[in-house]
Amino acid sequence: MTEIALRNVRLLVAYDGTDFHGFAESDGMRTVMGVLSETVGRITQYAVRLTGAGRTDAGVHAWGQVISGSLPAGTDLGRLQTSLNRMLGPEIAVRDATWVADSFSARFAATSRTYRYDVWNDRVPNPLIARTAWNVGPHLDLDAMNAAAGDLVGDHDFTSFCRRAKPAPGHDAPSMRRVVLSARWRRIDDGSLLRFEIGASSFCHQMVRSIVGTLVEVGQGRRSADSMPATLAAGHRNAAGQIAPATGLALWQVGYDGARWDA
């Protein structure tokens, strides 16, 4: 029996999610994690098991997804990164690869996540950013959207904005309490591109897309700018607006606690 020494690696990964069936591995589907695991396995000749910081849905992108897992300790990370970028680019890009402490988990060690959502607010679509922005025709009132977004900042129960996972038999429904650290829209280059950034301790399923869809309804005047407290208090999905499409969303950055995880 042969034993190989393993070491924990952290990968910083960007991808265009358009042509993937989401992030998490799923039998018979082309997913970001599936393609990555398979390719890392092919290069290292080791059946690697990777963990991601955020499970992005089908069509959602990432700039700063973080992935961890154990690799043979002799792996040359610089060469691994170069090989991955050559084999998977430009659809997936490994921006960084470093050894980290064994106790590091991309998912459980994360203390915050930031998502970015782009809206192209013009009655005519923009072909140059069609893969990464949601086209909303009617004019949006950015001030109203920011007033509403401000009411989401803080420690709240986000049940109204969460696609609820069915609890396992005999278990209580998981808590949808989350701490939103920041939520702000800004106009890029005085033009038609509106960019939303939201940071939180963590997010429940489809929370960002549900928030964006609801705030866009505020921007269209279909909801009032001061309606968020009532929407939060309602505690059911029907209180919130439509789910914004995956196209405009990207997992932008994952925060960790200082240098605790250095290898």
Place this chain on the structure above:
Amino acid sequence: MTEIALRNVRLLVAYDGTDFHGFAESDGMRTVMGVLSETVGRITQYAVRLTGAGRTDAGVHAWGQVISGSLPAGTDLGRLQTSLNRMLGPEIAVRDATWVADSFSARFAATSRTYRYDVWNDRVPNPLIARTAWNVGPHLDLDAMNAAAGDLVGDHDFTSFCRRAKPAPGHDAPSMRRVVLSARWRRIDDGSLLRFEIGASSFCHQMVRSIVGTLVEVGQGRRSADSMPATLAAGHRNAAGQIAPATGLALWQVGYDGARWDA
């Protein structure tokens, strides 16, 4: 014999050139103009003949391409625009459609063109802009590139930067004299995205991509920042650098002379 009244239209058009074999109609190829003419023809039931301001090469994009041609005078331009955007979007978008004077030609009435070229300057590619930017790994010296770009501004013979069309038998080679009005690089958001904008009376074939390729060599230190006057003076293609890939290039804006063409 039936006669139908015709009227001259001007379309402002954006497209993602990635999946087209260029702009100009070409037998058996999928081109922007081919797809547009066919679709306008299908909607108006009239075999339209369109003219574009700039013949972009395969893979080159546009934000502000201008196209003119005669349509049946009874055409509802608002509905035509909506139909075209529904049928061709988001790959092609008609940003505007207006009647113009019969004497207007998108090509011959144009007094200036502006192109934009995006370079992603990082050793790791960026999946989110892979369709619209050229990835250049080695660090580029923006100041050197701007010093060199400045020497291209003005009235020069750009033979060194032009793919020369073979003159028709019995004709002299066409002049490659052009007036460059502005040429400047800037860094976007203090990040790795470098954006070049160049305006000129008109451009010869592959002039922007040849200039970008040459300036990138300046940025890498492979050419000196003060070498442009000699490169221009050389008067042959070997004096310039590589042709930058089509991916990063977009026809941004076409200038016309005031309101002379209002219908």
